[in-house]
Amino acid sequence: MEGKRQAKISRLIQRELSEIFRRQTAKTGGVLISVSAVRVSPDLSIAKAYLSIFPPEKSNEILENIKRQSKTVRYELAQAVKQVLRKCPDLQFYLDDSLDYIENIDRLLASDPIKGSADPED
DSSP, X not given: OOOHHHHHHHHHHHHHHHHHHHHHHHHHOSOEXXXXXXXXXXXXXXXXXXXXXXXXXXXXXXXXXXXXXXXXXXXXXXXXXXXXXSSOOEEEEXXXXXHHHHHHHHHHHXXXXXXXXXOTTO
C-alpha cells in the first residue's frame, strides 16, 4: 500500500515530468508524450514513470531515446523539485500500453460473434 508521502511525491514527479516532456515536444514537433503514472519506491530512491507516446508507431524508438537521455531528464526534474525533495529519485521509464490494450478489447467486442457457436434457433 502506498503511503501519503509516496502518493504526494508520485503526483509531484508526474506533474513535473509532464511539463518537461511538454517542453521537449515543442522542440521535436509532432510526438506527444504523456506521463500516465508514476510509482515511487517506499524509500523514495526509484521512480518508475509510465509513458504514453503518440503516434504509437514511434513509441519504442522514442522510449529508447528517453532512456538514453534519462540523466538529463533527472537533472531537469531535480531542478524543478529541489524545494520539496532533498534527493531526486532515479528514473526508470516504461511504455504504458494500457490504451493499446483497451483499443484491442474494443476491437474484439465490436467484431462479429464467435463463429461456430450453437445457434439458439436450431
